[in-house]
Amino acid sequence: MRFLDGQTPGHDLTYDDVFLVPGRSSVASRFDVDLTTADGSGATVPVIAANMTAVAGRRMAETLARRGALTVLPQDVAPQAVTEIVAWIKSRDTVWDTPLVLRTGDAVADALNLLPKRAHGTVVVVDDGGRPVGTVDEAACLGVDRFTRLADVLDPSPLTLPMGTPAREVFEALGGTRGVALGLDADGRLAGLLTGLGALRAEIYTPTLDAQGRLRTAAAIGINGDVAVKAKALLDAGVDLLVVDTAHGHQDKMLDALRAVRATVDAADIRVPIAAGNVVTAEGVRDLATAGADIVKVGVGPGAMCTTRMMTGVGRPQFSAVAECAAAGRDHGVRVWADGGARHPRDIALALAAGASAAMIGSWLAGTYESPGDLLRDEAGRPYKESFGMASKRAVSARTRGDGGFDRARKALFEEGISSSKQLLDPARPGVEDLLDGICSGVRSACTYAGARTLDELHDRAVLGVQTVAGFTEGTPHGL
Numbered sequence: 251m252r253f254l255d256g257q258t259p260g261h262d263l264t265y266d267d268v269f270l271v272p273g274r275s276s277v278a279s280r281f282d283v284d285l286t287t288a289d290g291s292g293a294t295v296p297v298i299a300a301n302m303t304a305v306a307g308r309r310m311a312e313t314l315a316r317r318g319a320l321t322v323l324p325q326d327v328a329p330q331a332v333t334e335i336v337a338w339i340k341s342r343d344t345v346w347d348t349p350l351v352l353r354t355g356d357a358v359a360d361a362l363n364l365l366p367k368r369a370h371g372t373v374v375v376v377d378d379g380g381r382p383v384g385t386v387d388e389a390a391c392l393g394v395d396r397f398t399r400l401a402d403v404l405d406p407s408p409l410t411l412p413m414g415t416p417a418r419e420v421f422e423a424l425g426g427t428r429g430v431a432l433g434l435d436a437d438g439r440l441a442g443l444l445t446g447l448g449a450l451r452a453e454i455y456t457p458t459l460d461a462q463g464r465l466r467t468a469a470a471i472g473i474n475g476d477v478a479v480k481a482k483a484l485l486d487a488g489v490d491l492l493v494v495d496t497a498h499g500h501q502d503k504m505l506d507a508l509r510a511v512r513a514t515v516d517a518a519d520i521r522v523p524i525a526a527g528n529v530v531t532a533e534g535v536r537d538l539a540t541a542g543a544d545i546v547k548v549g550v551g552p553g554a555m556c557t558t559r560m561m562t563g564v565g566r567p568q569f570s571a572v573a574e575c576a577a578a579g580r581d582h583g584v585r586v587w588a589d590g591g592a593r594h595p596r597d598i599a600l601a602l603a604a605g606a607s608a609a610m611i612g613s614w615l616a617g618t619y620e621s622p623g624d625l626l627r628d629e630a631g632r633p634y635k636e637s638f639g640m641a642s643k644r645a646v647s648a649r650t651r652g653d654g655g656f657d658r659a660r661k662a663l664f665e666e667g668i669s670s671s672k673q674l675l676d677p678a679r680p681g682v683e684d685l686l687d688g689i690c691s692g693v694r695s696a697c698t699y700a701g702a703r704t705l706d707e708l709h710d711r712a713v714l715g716v717q718t719v720a721g722f723t724e725g726t727p728h729g730l
Contacts, residue, residue, distance in 0.1 A: 251573065251603055254715040262570035264552070265597040266722045271713040275701035280694035284704050285318070286456075289545050289585035289607035290523040291491055292466050294318035294456040295690055296602055296705060298587055300612035301325060301470035301493060302555075304637040304673075307622035308335045309367070310615065310682060312342050315465035317455040317686055322493050322610075325470040329483040332469055336487045340464040344457045345417060346433045346442025349374045354383060354401035358391045361400060365391075366625035366633075369618075369681030370445045372430050375404045380439040382432050384408060408432050413441050417452035420444050451683060455690075466490040468525075473507035481514040485522060494526040494543075497550070497558065500534035505541045512542025528589055530571035532578035539582035546584055547610065548575040552591030554613040555637060555671060569604055576605025576709075595692025602693065602705050603712035613637045617673030618682040625675075633680070634672045 253259065254271055277283065287293045299306050299314055301322035311321035323332060342348055350364045350373045361373045365388055373386045384404030394403060409423060413433040420431050424446040431449075433442035444452075458466045468491035469484050471477055481492060492515070494508050508526050515522055526538045527547025535546050549572075551558040551565025559565040568591035579586045588601035589610040598609040615621060616637035623635040653661070679685050702708040 251605065251709055251712045251714065254713055257716060259570075259716055262567040263716065264567035264569050265591060265593075265600050266719075267567070267716055268569055268600060268714045269717050269721070269725070270599065270603060270696060270700060271715055272699040273701055273711065273713060275698055277698045277701055277703055280691070280698050281454075282703060283694045283697040285690060285693060286704075287585075287607045288706060289587075291320055291468070291525075291545070291608070292458050292460070293320045293608060294458060295686065296598070296606075296608035296693065297686060297689060298322060298468075298608050298610040299615055300589065300610050301468075301495060302612045302616070302637070304616045304623055304635070305612055305621055307620075308338055309622070310618075310620045311335070311339050311467045312348065312465060313620045313682055314686070315339065315458045315467060316342075316344060316347075317451060317683055318458050319686060320458055320491070320608075321467055322491075323467060323469040323489075325472045325495060327469070329480065329487070332484060332489070333487040336467055336469075336489055339467050340460075340488060342465055343413070343433075343442050344459065344463070344465060345452050346413060346444050347448060349432070349440060349443035351376055351440065352386075352400055353377075354399065354404070356400050357396060358386075358394055358398045358400065358403060359396040361386045362388075362391055362396070367619065369620070369683065370430055370443070370448075372443065373400075374408075374432060374440055374443065375400050376440050382408060382410065382434075382440045385430065385432075410434050412436075417444070417449040421446050421449035421453075424449070448683075451687075460490055468493055470495045471507075471511065472496060473503050477507045478510040478514045481511045482518070485515065485518050485520055489522070491523050491525065493547070494524065495528075495547070497528065499527040499529045499547070500531070500537060505537060508538060508541040508543060525587065527587075529575065530566040532574050535575045535578040535584065535586065536582055539579070539584045544584055545607070546575060546579060546586045547589040548572050548586045548606070549589035549591060549610075553589075554593075556590065569600060572601050572606050573604040580605070595689045596696075598689055599693045599696035599708075600714075603696070603700070603708055603714065605709045607705065613671070613673060615682055615685065617675050618685060619675070619680055620682040621673075628672065628674075633675045635675070637671045637673045 285295045295318040297319040299321040301324045303324050306321050375384045384406045385408045386404050390403045409431045427446035431444050435441040469489045470493040471480050473496045523544040525545035526543040530550050538546050552568040572588045575586045585607040587610045588606040601609045700711045702711050
């Protein structure tokens with residue numbers, strides 16, 4: 251990466267301050283670009299769902315892993331629950347989606363409660379043997395009493411195909427991107443669901459898989475308590491990557507915790523990468539790398555739900571932080587994740603150009619069908635989900651529920667972050683796969699403009715310029 255005409259910015263920059271300069275390219279198609287990360291995470295697209303309670307759950311982890319990304323389960327999740335979640339994720343099919351299932355005797359109200367949990371908006375009705383007898387969507391539930399039985403409103407002739415049917419054939423059988431196909435096992439029982447769009451994506455994305463061909467997921471650990479015991483529990487659960495996480499990662503307590511986790515992983519003789527953070531300086535990267543990190547998370551204060559900079563004045567503009575830390579990471583044999591501050595696909599392209607191996611995204615993903623929260627509607631009827639910062643009152647209250655009353659009250663005095671924010675579902679991109687399509691499309695196109703076929707080539711070839719606010723505004727849509 252270099253700046254245009256040998257410029258050396260005299261101050262720190264964030265994503266809005268910079269732009270990529272197009273260069274001579276031999277990359278004819280965006281599909282010639284390989285988005286696989288080089289950080290050992292196994293991700294085949296450079297997107298990591300942040301370990302936020304409002305973002306990262308089993309549904310998010312399943313969906314993103316199927317499309318090549320990775321999800322980090324929050325540290326607040328109990329170890330027993332993590333074990334169950336990881337087992338569930340690893341039992342999912344790598345092509346076919348997990349269907350929503352009800353019985354013929356269930357009510358329309360039951361279907362309406364389930365439908366918002368999937369972007370495809372379909373519930374499959376099965377008999378007592380698990381064989382599909384029909385499907386129900388929202389249109390079928392309109393104009394009828396909520397206590398109407400599903401047997402009276404279902405579509406009795408859904409498309410059914412064997413689970414081994416290639417995605418391209420599923421797409422053709424559906425006649426395009428509309429409709430759903432039900433996947434059946436050898437005994438005719440329901441085993442999966444695939445939309446036409448899902449079949450198309452299955453031909454474009456490569457899933458994030460472990461050595462046994464199962465979907466991958468990651469999990470976070472805090473720096474308090476017996477971190478070695480927690481790390482061992484996560485390893486036993488089958489987690490594929492550990493994230494040692496705290497807001498201020500460049501502190502002695504983090505370094506001690508990281509060494510303990512490193513020792514636990516080495517003793518278990520399991521090849522599981524360790525990510526740690528957050529830091530924003532070369533010194534921070536050096537110290538975390540020395541303590542045992544394979545990946546360093548970069549970012550203090552850029553998150554949408556974060557109030558750290560306004561409360562403390564501490565932080566650093568994200569582009570400069572990522573660029574400095576990525577360079578230091580290469581010197582010390584580690585990679586970095588750009589954690590926070592991304593609002594548009596361009597921001598992720600710029601983070602990768604600065605040297606990050608992937609971008610960690612939080613609240614941007616909260617407003618999707620796959621995030622854990624309930625789907626709500628505002629006064630205008632627009633669907634939304636709630637997001638909140640992991641240092642906010644809401645998150646801290648949940649994290650300290652096992653503490654005594656005095657200790658909880660004392661910690662509550664020092665909360666930071668937003669406890670509740672409406673994340674509207676984008677009507678054009680209500681599912682996380684829709685967002686991922688836009689992100690990957692933008693990054694692939696950025697690579698073609700730079701003449702890069704891989705993310706490392708993007709960093710090597712990237713030429714950047716510094717722009718004014720007017721320059722940034724010029725690049726936004728401003729037609730009639």
